[in-house]
Amino acid sequence: MHSKRTADFLLNLHDASMFLSPAAFQEWALNEIQRLIDFDFAIWGAGDGKRRQLHTATILHQADSLFETWETVKHEDPFANLVIDNTGKTWSSCHLDGFHDSRAYREHWGRYEAKQLLSTMEVDPRTELHIFVTLARDALQQRFSASDTQLKNLISGHLFLAARHNDMHNLRSLQAPAAFIDSRGLLNAALPEFIALVVDEWGRKAKQQLPEAVNRSLWESGNYRNHRIALNAERINHRLLVRAGIFPEVRLSARELEVAWAYVKGNTHKEVARMLAISPTTVRTHVSRIYQKLDISDKAELALWLNGSGGLM
Known part of the structure; x- marks a missing residue:
């Protein structure tokens, strides 16, 4: 026929x-x-x-x-x-x-x-x-x-x-967790390992569509990162090819958590030192080590991390 x-x-x-x-x-x-x-x-x-x-x-x-x-x-x-x-x-x-x-x-x-x-x-x-x-x-x-x-x-x-x-x-040829997304963050096609990562991070809705803030960041800057997951995007015609990676879990010690929480609440190094009965130099050392562990550079990023699951005490 x-x-x-x-x-x-x-x-x-x-x-x-x-x-x-x-x-x-x-x-x-x-x-x-x-x-x-x-x-x-x-x-x-x-x-x-x-x-x-x-x-x-x-x-x-x-x-x-x-x-x-x-x-x-x-x-x-x-x-x-x-x-x-x-x-x-x-x-x-x-x-x-x-x-x-x-x-x-x-x-x-x-x-x-x-x-x-x-x-x-x-x-x-x-x-x-x-x-x-x-x-x-x-x-x-x-x-x-x-x-x-x-x-x-x-x-x-x-x-x-x-x-x-x-x-x-x-x-599949990329040999990495990856997906194609459109302008509204919908997953047009995705590898199972990519889906597993985003569902673990943002829940079942992410199996079909990435959160709006994540999608906006990918289209505007080509990347998105928090303390657990990193996404990098490359434009392919009218879609983005997105690759995902995860960070090893970072844990702060009990003392580092005490210092971090006291510090992000607006206290100075001296005020944190008085609250925890340690020296201001020790507070500075803790803060520097915390920044290095978390790969961050300021108090705002520290507050974001603490308000995620990594900062639970």
């Missing part, structure tokens, strides 16, 4: 998922699809469909700013409504009467000459993200055919599966 070209595409797709980088895989796949189904530009994206929030997108043969004009019309886009409300099937904008008269077409799709759209969407059971691939044509004369729709429906499932394998293959 399906041609040898389609069979070759599917074989090459799964092969490519094992050697291409995540940055290259989606663009390569979209270019290969164009050999099977003619289109003028394409989008491979993921996000929260119900809220109309786009998290990541690979855009082929069109401006990267494509979705900026969509923001004002996204809740009135009849084609988006059709695809999001009917996942697991391929839809054409030709299914919609009056699509070209809609505000979404006038103010968004029409600006990019997207006269025809063909889209398939699924919901990822792990992340609950809506993932989709949309093809667009800039003319109405040659409409997406029933055969195009059927072929698109067939290959889309393979696309999403191959992308998952591509992510996991690249993560």
Whole structure:
């Protein structure tokens, strides 16, 4: 029923998922699809469909700013409504009467000459993200055919599966706890050891999404660190590749804890010395040793550590 070209595409797709980088895989796949189904530009994206929030997108043969004009019309886009409300099937904008008269077409799709759209969407059971691939044509004369729709429906499932394998293959090659996260901190793909670390640190919710403060730090500075865990991030297209490491458990002696708590409460070295019946020089020695043990440099960092589990007395 399906041609040898389609069979070759599917074989090459799964092969490519094992050697291409995540940055290259989606663009390569979209270019290969164009050999099977003619289109003028394409989008491979993921996000929260119900809220109309786009998290990541690979855009082929069109401006990267494509979705900026969509923001004002996204809740009135009849084609988006059709695809999001009917996942697991391929839809054409030709299914919609009056699509070209809609505000979404006038103010968004029409600006990019997207006269025809063909889209398939699924919901990822792990992340609950809506993932989709949309093809667009800039003319109405040659409409997406029933055969195009059927072929698109067939290959889309393979696309999403191959992308998952591509992510996991690249993560495993790092030989370290690692994950891909999107702009909202959702774990698009993660190794079991990464999940175990973040769940141990922040609870079960971190199995799907990192805490907001952690995600913000990763996107702004490329790293996050507390006294137990360190995360380092590298930007890969519209996602972050995050590697995790843990610190050996650090314990302070009973006397060091007494000094530390007294010191962070605003007391001077002399005041701490009087409270604990020791000399100010001994207090300074303790504070210096505490900073060295914890790899910190000021009282604010010490207070943060003490208010974590490491400072319990």
